[in-house]
Every structure is written in C-alpha cells, then in structure tokens.
Amino acid sequence: MKKSKRKYFQQQLSKLTAGQKRLLYKRAANIRKAAQVNAKNKRRAGRKEFKSMRSYDDTLNFQKPDRLDAVTIDDWALKVIEEEGINSLIEADSQLTDQHEYTDSRKGIVVFVEAGGCEVQSERENFFCLIGPEISMNQKSEIAVGDCVEFAFARDGTAVVQSVMPRKSRLSRPDPLKPGIERVIAANVDVAVVVASIKRPEIRPSLIDRYIIASERGGVKPVICVNKIDLIDKKGRGGELSVLEPYRQLGMEIVETSADERVGIDELKSLLADKMCVFVGHSGTGKTSLLNCILPDIKARVGSVHDTTGLGRHTTTNSCLYTAECGISVIDTPGIREFGIWKIEPEDLKWFFEEFNEYAEQCRFSNCSHTHEPGCRVKEALEEGRITRQRYESYLRILESIQEEGGY
Ligand SMILES: Nc1nc2c(ncn2[C@@H]2O[C@H](COP(=O)(O)OP(=O)(O)O)[C@@H](O)[C@H]2O)c(=O)[nH]1
Ligand SMILES: [Mg+2]
Ligand SMILES: [Zn+2]
Structure with a gap:
C-alpha cells in the first residue's frame, strides 16, 4: 500500500x-x-x-x-x-450484531435468496429477512432455498435470520467461480425432478447423470421427466427415447410430459404429491412451464404477496420455492449449462454408477477404476453389452472432470 x-x-x-x-x-x-x-x-x-x-x-x-x-x-x-x-x-x-434487541421469534422456510437477505415464508406470510453475519460464517454454505430458519425482529421492524436448522438433504454443486465453495441449490428436498427435453434442447445423458449423482450424494431421490414429447412423432418415440433405457433398467422413475399439450401432468403430480421437490435441468427444457401446469394457482398467489419475486422477474437467475394448496412444493431453479460435481473423490465416483457394482466385485484389482486396468470385469460387461456405452462414457467424462479441479 x-x-x-x-x-x-x-x-x-x-x-x-x-x-x-x-x-x-x-x-x-x-x-x-x-x-x-x-x-x-x-x-x-x-x-x-x-x-x-x-x-x-x-x-x-x-x-x-x-x-x-x-x-x-x-x-x-x-x-x-x-x-x-x-x-x-x-x-x-x-x-446485524446486537442479538439482545430481537423480539417475536418465528420459524419459516426460505423461499428465495438474494444478495443481502432472503425471503422467508412463515404461516402463509412472507418476510424479507437479513442474514446475521454469524450465520454466514458458521454455516458451511450460506442460506439456501428450502432451509428452515428461525428469524426475529429488530426494534425498527427489520426481520433477521437468527439460525438455520440442520438440513436433512441438499442438492449442491461447486460454485462455478469459486470451485472450493459449495452452492446449495435446494435444501431439504425429497425429490429432484431432472427435467430434460426430447428436442430443443436435445437430451444430454451426461448432464442427467450429473444430476443423479448430486441427488444421491445429497440424500435426494432423483426422478427423470422427459418433456416436450409433443415434438416427436408418436410412432418414432422408441428411437428418440432410447437414451432413457439405462435409467429404466436402473429402475428409476421416468415421466414423459408435454407442458404444451398437458400430457403426463397428472402422473407427474401424483409422483410429487406431499413432497418437497426441486426442478433441475438444462435451461429451456420446460421447468417453469411444467411448474405452471402443476401449480396453476401459483402466479396469482406469488404476485399478490411480492411483486419482486413473482415468476419471471428473478427466476432466470435465482431459485424460488412455490407451494400449492395441493400439498406440492416445488423449487424452480435457473437453467444452468454446466453442472459441476461437489466433492466426490475420483475413486468414489464409480459407486454412483449402480449398474457397475455387481461386476466391480469381480475386477482383478479391488481398487479398479474401470479405465485402464487389466482384468476389469466392468469393461468386459461393457463389451458384452451388459453395461451401456452411454453410461460408461459418461462415467469417463465425469471422472476426468473431477480429476481436474472443481468438478467442472
Ligand atoms: N413444444 C413444447 N415446448 C415447450 C414445452 N414446455 C416448454 N416449452 C417451451 O420451451 C421454452 C422454455 O420453457 P421454460 O419453461 O422457460 O424452460 P426452463 O428454462 O426449463 O424453465 C419455452 O419457449 C416454452 O414455451 C413442451 O412441452 N412442448
Ligand atoms: Mg425457468
Ligand atoms: Zn474394473
């Protein structure tokens, strides 16, 4: 200086x-x-x-x-x-610092986070709350949408979050700019709906795999929703939907939908009933459109509470939680092109590819990475067509990315 x-x-x-x-x-x-x-x-x-x-x-x-x-x-x-x-x-x-002045402590759930604070829903009312500095320091990753918090009011009426309850699940990724920092996309969710579209944009299986891995790591159940099926010929469906075959074989739940033609919406709704869900996926796949189909009462409610957090304004850059009368809660997330993997060691990645496991036991080396080792039973299973090339290649690609820094 x-x-x-x-x-x-x-x-x-x-x-x-x-x-x-x-x-x-x-x-x-x-x-x-x-x-x-x-x-x-x-x-x-x-x-x-x-x-x-x-x-x-x-x-x-x-x-x-x-x-x-x-x-x-x-x-x-x-x-x-x-x-x-x-x-x-x-x-x-x-x-932020003087704790003693706060009164009227309440509990609520974070529905929206922005610079300087968050919006908390508590007994059907929304409050904008500041976040106390001791929280941002103690909490490994700061407040996320879906977090249960306790907040109270300062003398001037300002609401301030006092504490965050431990999370029962989370969907996270590394911060794209600061790979050492965890970004929790959604906290306390039961189900992650991985939304892919059959066309415009094309399905990217390796992105689906990344979401599945992150979900499982965070204690969230992944389900796949293939949207825009109106864009393909009914007869030709087999071909275009064949990328989903590995997931069918894994026994994952898969819903085919069209937000435009309202196909599969009831099926999706019944899958999500009484659950807290997060919609994730490449941008443009129809997450927000599906949300509008599932929760038609949302727009009015959100608009009447808070214009600034209505659908459309912030939702391209921030996640937002919507709750409907029917008992479904959905966190809509902004589209991201790349989805990094948060803190999985390269040697642990293979365990997230469930279909490898039964063969992995028979590899010559117990720490086989299924890439270059002799006597690799997983690679044999690949040659025999028991493991799909699609998933194996996705494994290799993700492995490479987490061997480099940050998981991107
Ligand atoms: N053909 C077709 N288009 C859809 C469907 N769902 C969404 N879209 C369109 O895809 C575009 C992106 O939708 P949006 O919901 O904003 O996607 P998001 O980025 O995932 O939230 C919009 O132009 C929608 O009208 C669908 O089921 N069929
Ligand atoms: Mg959207
Ligand atoms: Zn092996």
Missing part, C-alpha cells in the same frame, strides 16, 4: 469497532478470493464465459490479475472502504 494511502486507511480503521473491522476484513477476503478465482477462470476459459457471470460482477472492479499476489489484504480492505464507504459497514454491523 502506498504511504499516502496508508495514513488514510489507518484513519478510517480507527473509526471502526472490532465488529465492524471483522466485517470489513471478511468482505475484503471475499472479494480477494472472488477476484483470484475469477482471474484464474478467465485465463482458463479464455474470457468469454465468465464475463457474463452475474454474482461476482461487482468484484471485477477489484481485479488486478497481473499483480494479484503482490496486494495484501489491507489493500482489499482499503478498496472496500473506498468503493463502499465505512458507513455501509457501520450500518451492516449495527443492524
């Missing part, structure tokens, strides 16, 4: 309490981390992809990729002070 700046920095620091300083350095560490990963990803991805990423745009201003390592945490803290002002820290701290 330059001498001239150092003095200003010390002056500003002296105005802050210990709690405020903690916030300052936490914010500084966050933007440093984001900028480092950003710079790295940019180098790796050749710029174009990461430029458009939304959540860390604000940190791009802080980037000095060529001399990142030369700057200290104080420099980042100074940046925060210069760009955001110490008043914002003082405010944030005063709003």
Whole structure:
C-alpha cells in the first residue's frame, strides 16, 4: 500500500469497532478470493464465459490479475472502504450484531435468496429477512432455498435470520467461480425432478447423470421427466427415447410430459404429491412451464404477496420455492449449462454408477477404476453389452472432470 494511502486507511480503521473491522476484513477476503478465482477462470476459459457471470460482477472492479499476489489484504480492505464507504459497514454491523434487541421469534422456510437477505415464508406470510453475519460464517454454505430458519425482529421492524436448522438433504454443486465453495441449490428436498427435453434442447445423458449423482450424494431421490414429447412423432418415440433405457433398467422413475399439450401432468403430480421437490435441468427444457401446469394457482398467489419475486422477474437467475394448496412444493431453479460435481473423490465416483457394482466385485484389482486396468470385469460387461456405452462414457467424462479441479 502506498504511504499516502496508508495514513488514510489507518484513519478510517480507527473509526471502526472490532465488529465492524471483522466485517470489513471478511468482505475484503471475499472479494480477494472472488477476484483470484475469477482471474484464474478467465485465463482458463479464455474470457468469454465468465464475463457474463452475474454474482461476482461487482468484484471485477477489484481485479488486478497481473499483480494479484503482490496486494495484501489491507489493500482489499482499503478498496472496500473506498468503493463502499465505512458507513455501509457501520450500518451492516449495527443492524446485524446486537442479538439482545430481537423480539417475536418465528420459524419459516426460505423461499428465495438474494444478495443481502432472503425471503422467508412463515404461516402463509412472507418476510424479507437479513442474514446475521454469524450465520454466514458458521454455516458451511450460506442460506439456501428450502432451509428452515428461525428469524426475529429488530426494534425498527427489520426481520433477521437468527439460525438455520440442520438440513436433512441438499442438492449442491461447486460454485462455478469459486470451485472450493459449495452452492446449495435446494435444501431439504425429497425429490429432484431432472427435467430434460426430447428436442430443443436435445437430451444430454451426461448432464442427467450429473444430476443423479448430486441427488444421491445429497440424500435426494432423483426422478427423470422427459418433456416436450409433443415434438416427436408418436410412432418414432422408441428411437428418440432410447437414451432413457439405462435409467429404466436402473429402475428409476421416468415421466414423459408435454407442458404444451398437458400430457403426463397428472402422473407427474401424483409422483410429487406431499413432497418437497426441486426442478433441475438444462435451461429451456420446460421447468417453469411444467411448474405452471402443476401449480396453476401459483402466479396469482406469488404476485399478490411480492411483486419482486413473482415468476419471471428473478427466476432466470435465482431459485424460488412455490407451494400449492395441493400439498406440492416445488423449487424452480435457473437453467444452468454446466453442472459441476461437489466433492466426490475420483475413486468414489464409480459407486454412483449402480449398474457397475455387481461386476466391480469381480475386477482383478479391488481398487479398479474401470479405465485402464487389466482384468476389469466392468469393461468386459461393457463389451458384452451388459453395461451401456452411454453410461460408461459418461462415467469417463465425469471422472476426468473431477480429476481436474472443481468438478467442472
Ligand atoms: N413444444 C413444447 N415446448 C415447450 C414445452 N414446455 C416448454 N416449452 C417451451 O420451451 C421454452 C422454455 O420453457 P421454460 O419453461 O422457460 O424452460 P426452463 O428454462 O426449463 O424453465 C419455452 O419457449 C416454452 O414455451 C413442451 O412441452 N412442448
Ligand atoms: Mg425457468
Ligand atoms: Zn474394473
């Protein structure tokens, strides 16, 4: 830090309490981390992809990729002070730290998360809540849609989340910009509906496999929904739907739907009755359209509670939980093109390919990765057609991606 700046920095620091300083350095560490990963990803991805990423745009201003390592945490803290002002820290701290002032504690479920807070539904009423700093620090991954929380009101009426209940299940992926950080897409869900479309966009089995793995890892039951079946000729269905054969053989539940022609909607509804579900899948496969078919009463209800969280506005970038009278709750998620695998060691991946297991026991080596080893019974089963090439190749691709950093 330059001498001239150092003095200003010390002056500003002296105005802050210990709690405020903690916030300052936490914010500084966050933007440093984001900028480092950003710079790295940019180098790796050749710029174009990461430029458009939304959540860390604000940190791009802080980037000095060529001399990142030369700057200290104080420099980042100074940046925060210069760009955001110490008043914002003082405010944030005063709003969030004093626990004793809170009254009227309630429980609820998080329906929407955005920068600075979340929307919590509690006994049919929605509250916008701030998230206390001790939560963002203690919780491994911050609050997610579907989380059960306790919140209370400050003297000025501001609702603040005080604690988050342990999650009974989760669907997560690594943060695309910060692969070391877990992003929980949905918490406490029973079922993940992996929505694929038969055409426009084409089915991507390896993406389905990734969702299945993430679901199973997080304690969520995956089911497959193939949408847009109106786009194929009824007679020709066998051919186009053959990619689903491996999943049929695994005994997974598969529903064929058309949101446009309202085909299969009742079947999907009965599968989801009284469950908390999350809709995941490539963007454009029809998740939101299906949601509208299943929960027709949603639009009105959401609109009347909160215009800002109505269908359409944030839903392209954020997940949102909708609950209907019929007892179905659905978390609609934004479309993502790539879905990384959160914390599965390369040697553990094979266990998520269930159909390999009965052969894996007979491989010559007990730690066989089924890739290059001699005496691999899984590869023999592949040659014999007992394991599909589609799933085996998907295994290889995912294995390769998790051997590289981050699971992407
Ligand atoms: N032909 C056909 N188009 C559909 C169907 N479901 C959704 N679409 C269209 O696919 C596009 C993407 O739908 P949307 O629900 O926004 O997909 P999401 O990104 O997964 O939420 C829209 O233009 C829909 O009208 C369907 O069953 N059949
Ligand atoms: Mg959508
Ligand atoms: Zn093997």
